[in-house]
Amino acid sequence: MKTPIVTKAQLDEIVQRFPTPFHIYDEAGIRENARRLYKAFSWNPGFKEYFAVKATPNPAILQILHEEGCGVDCSSLTELMLSDRVGFKSDEIMFSSNATPAEEFQMAADLDATINLDDITHIDFLEKTIGYLPKTISCRYNPGGEFKIANTIMDQPGNAKYGMTRPQMSEAFRILRDKGVEEFGIHSFLASNTLTNEYYPTLAAQLFQLAVELHQELGVHIGFINLSGGIGIPYLPDQEGNDINVIAEGVRKAYEAILVPAGMGDVAIFTELGRYMLAPYGQLVATAIHEKHTYKEYIGLDACACNLMRPAMYGAYHHITVSGKEDAVCDHMYDITGSLCENNDKFAIDRMLPKIDIGDYIVIHDTGAHGHSMGYNYNGKLRSAELLLQTDGSVRMIRRAETPEDYFATLCF
Numbered sequence: 397m398k399t400p401i402v403t404k405a406q407l408d409e410i411v412q413r414f415p416t417p418f419h420i421y422d423e424a425g426i427r428e429n430a431r432r433l434y435k436a437f438s439w440n441p442g443f444k445e446y447f448a449v450k451a452t453p454n455p456a457i458l459q460i461l462h463e464e465g466c467g468v469d470c471s472s473l474t475e476l477m478l479s480d481r482v483g484f485k486s487d488e489i490m491f492s493s494n495a496t497p498a499e500e501f502q503m504a505a506d507l508d509a510t511i512n513l514d515d516i517t518h519i520d521f522l523e524k525t526i527g528y529l530p531k532t533i534s535c536r537y538n539p540g541g542e543f544k545i546a547n548t549i550m551d552q553p554g555n556a557k558y559g560m561t562r563p564q565m566s567e568a569f570r571i572l573r574d575k576g577v578e579e580f581g582i583h584s585f586l587a588s589n590t591l592t593n594e595y596y597p598t599l600a601a602q603l604f605q606l607a608v609e610l611h612q613e614l615g616v617h618i619g620f621i622n623l624s625g626g627i628g629i630p631y632l633p634d635q636e637g638n639d640i641n642v643i644a645e646g647v648r649k650a651y652e653a654i655l656v657p658a659g660m661g662d663v664a665i666f667t668e669l670g671r672y673m674l675a676p677y678g679q680l681v682a683t684a685i686h687e688k689h690t691y692k693e694y695i696g697l698d699a700c701a702c703n704l705m706r707p708a709m710y711g712a713y714h715h716i717t718v719s720g721k722e723d724a725v726c727d728h729m730y731d732i733t734g735s736l737c738e739n740n741d742k743f744a745i746d747r748m749l750p751k752i753d754i755g756d757y758i759v760i761h762d763t764g765a766h767g768h769s770m771g772y773n774y775n776g777k778l779r780s781a782e783l784l785l786q787t788d789g790s791v792r793m794i795r796r797a798e799t800p801e802d803y804f805a806t807l808c809f
């Protein structure tokens with residue numbers, strides 16, 4: 397059962413100050429979830445979550461996560477600048493980029509962030525760019541082929557652009573060691589939005605094994621293993637979610653079985669979760685402004701794919717609630733659309749919902765990660781505001797809506 401963050405009565409008040417559409421985030425939910433994660437991994441003294449900034453790049457959200465002990469995972473210049481402005485320091489910043497421009501490595505080095513190299517050639521590129529190699533470096537691993545759990549193919553790392561091969565990992569660590577790097581990290585991201593408690597434990601076992609091999613082969617000190625992102629959330633109302641306690645316990649078992657016997661019981665576990673940290677704690681609220689009866693029944697919203705791209709881009713399911721009609725029977729079938737001149741601009745297709753009236757608030761669930769942040773300006777549409785429902789029950793604007801002036805600001809007349 398998915399419930400709106402705010403009631404119809406609250407929305408009636410909120411829209412007096414902030415018109416729809418907007419994304420609204422639930423501070424209490426974000427904090428509780430972050431605390432659950434830290435508690436689950438408390439068996440590992442060095443554990444740290446580096447929130448994937450790209451999921452929800454808003455300073456208020458980053459500040460909340462910072463207060464809960466999280467760092468940030470950045471992959472671009474502006475994400476680094478944003479994290480710096482929010483007050484993240486040095487070992488609170490992971491820089492996991494790919495096809496990295498020189499100025500981004502420079503910025504990461506200026507902030508003394510932990511750099512995670514995507515490719516063996518980046519060793520040279522980084523050294524030439526910043527003039528030295530940091531004492532701590534991480535390398536991203538790609539085992540190739542298919543990533544399977546039991547007999548299920550989770551993803552195809554062999555087709556992914558990220559990371560280094562197994563021989564390259566040895567070669568990279570050897571070069572880095574010989575150039576004076578003292579502490580090493582291993583990073584890998586092999587499957588996205590996983591809905592199984594086995595993903596992290598399976599990945600961890602592979603990375604722990606790799607860490608033992610690299611340690612024994614080269615005598616290097618592995619300081620941390622970064623399991624990156626990929627823990628999913630149940631977008632469908634009848635899907636079962638992951639259990640972070642079961643996941644963390646699975647990682648602990650692999651740690652005890654593989655790292656501890658190799659004398660590597662000091663390795664810190666890092667994560668770079670985005671979706672798991674934020675997706676359920678954000679919702680896109682729009683208003684039904686048109687109904688159309690042709691070959692199908694359509695409801696047109698004041699939001700469009702520019703506010704939430706996932707349904708149009710991936711055919712992703714996002715649950716929808718008609719605010720104030722939570723208990724009404726879902727006996728009407730609708731396509732819920734935006735206003736783009738693109739037929740894929742549909743938040744839902746053939747969705748059973750209560751009868752929708754013009755003016756109803758339409759709450760689109762699980763937009764807290766990869767929602768507003770994937771927004772764009774196609775058709776000259778403007779990105780919406782972001783609001784925060786704070787723990788004291790008040791609502792604060794944490795990003796204003798774009799205006800036509802913003803759209804025109806980069807144009808040269």
Ligand SMILES: *Cc1c(COP(=O)(O)O)cnc(C)c1O
Pocket residue numbers: 448450451469471492585588589624625626627668669670671672765
């Ligand atoms: C996108 C990304 C993440 C976060 O992924 P989620 O699926 O949101 O957990 C973490 N690390 C890196 C390097 C990424 O590119």
